[in-house]
Amino acid sequence: MEYRTLQGTDLNVSRLCFGTMTFGAQADASAARDMVARSIEAGINFFDTANIYQAGAAETMLGDALKRRRQSVVVATKVWGKMGDAPEQSGLSKKAIVRAIEESLRRLQTDYVDLYYFHQPDYDVPVEESLEAMDALVEQGKVRFPATSNYSSWQVAQMLSLAEKHRYRPVSVAQHMYNLLARGIEQEFLPMAKEMGVSVIAYNPLAAGLLTGKHTRDAVAAGTRFDGNKMYQDRYWHAEDFDAVDQLKQVGQSERRSLLSVALGWMLHHTPIDSIILGASRLEQLDQNIATAGDGPLSSDAVERCNEAWRTLRGPTPQYNR
Numbered sequence: 001m002e003y004r005t006l007q008g009t010d011l012n013v014s015r016l017c018f019g020t021m022t023f024g025a026q027a028d029a030s031a032a033r034d035m036v037a038r039s040i041e042a043g044i045n046f047f048d049t050a051n052i053y054q055a056g057a058a059e060t061m062l063g064d065a066l067k068r069r070r071q072s073v074v075v076a077t078k079v080w081g082k083m084g085d086a087p088e089q090s091g092l093s094k095k096a097i098v099r100a101i102e103e104s105l106r107r108l109q110t111d112y113v114d115l116y117y118f119h120q121p122d123y124d125v126p127v128e129e130s131l132e133a134m135d136a137l138v139e140q141g142k143v144r145f146p147a148t149s150n151y152s153s154w155q156v157a158q159m160l161s162l163a164e165k166h167r168y169r170p171v172s173v174a175q176h177m178y179n180l181l182a183r184g185i186e187q188e189f190l191p192m193a194k195e196m197g198v199s200v201i202a203y204n205p206l207a208a209g210l211l212t213g214k215h216t217r218d219a220v221a222a223g224t225r226f227d228g229n230k231m232y233q234d235r236y237w238h239a240e241d242f243d244a245v246d247q248l249k250q251v252g253q254s255e256r257r258s259l260l261s262v263a264l265g266w267m268l269h270h271t272p273i274d275s276i277i278l279g280a281s282r283l284e285q286l287d288q289n290i291a292t293a294g295d296g297p298l299s300s301d302a303v304e305r306c307n308e309a310w311r312t313l314r315g316p317t318p319q320y321n322r
Contacts, residue, residue: 001043024053051077079104083100115147135166147175157196174193
């Protein structure tokens with residue numbers, strides 16, 4: 001397993017991060033414990049969750065699985081999602097953040113988290129209020145490093161500027177959707193992150209499973225993320241995405257690699273991403289992902305063909321900037 005130190009932190013994390021969105025849904029408590037143990041055996045020391053995942057059940061399961069290993073792992077969770085009907089049970093107000101961290105720490109059975117993500121922007125709350133609340137949590141030792149998820153480049157730049165102005169702890173890490181079918185962050189976000197010293201973590205590296213090759217365009221497979229989930233269907237279930245998948249399968253055939261191997265090889269060896277979040281519903285699926293992640297880089301020809309698939313999927317619309 002390879003490791004990287006996230007910029008602006010002392011967190012040395014595995015290139016593979018285990019994501020827990022399936023905990024409490026496709027994976028029960030027993031499966032969750034087994035997958036966390038297997039991840040650690042494989043050298044994974046980075047675990048990602050969120051308070052909103054199954055209304056806190058994912059955090060609870062992760063906390064149970066890690067309670068004897070907490071000091072040797074890096075734990076990240078998130079705040080924003082609606083956890084109840086009261087105003088302070090969602091969003092990024094000071095009251096909401098303070099309440100959310102206490103509840104997350106209780107579920108995770110820990111007294112601190114290494115990374116605490118603003119899960120997405122809250123346009124009803126001044127950014128300064130959210131940053132001030134987060135800074136207080138850092139001072140109290142409940143959060144080690146602030147982070148963002150699903151923020152645009154200008155929003156992160158604004159937060160860094162405000163943190164410098166008010167002497168708050170700056171955000172160090174940004175988490176974004178990124179894979180061979182969704183490369184929008186390459187236009188502005190990745191250059192901004194490099195310039196500003198922000199590490200980037202990628203979620204959906206397999207496009208919710210579309211890049212595993214197990215799906216066909218004719219029907220949604222039962223028990224998958226696309227089964228009854230409009231968000232994922234809207235995100236990836238389009239004819240153009242399947243056309244791109246067909247192109248990428250051809251890349252795999254020429255490289256004698258599976259589509260999964262092409263997707264993970266590209267993410268790990270041909271992008272500036274520091275760590276990629278891989279989830280799993282079953283131990284066998286996790287084992288396959290970990291093993292395939294070791295297949296190594298793609299050839300230069302394969303990388304160019306991956307780029308061509310993206311150019312076709314993106315279409316001819318020109319960028320606004322130069």
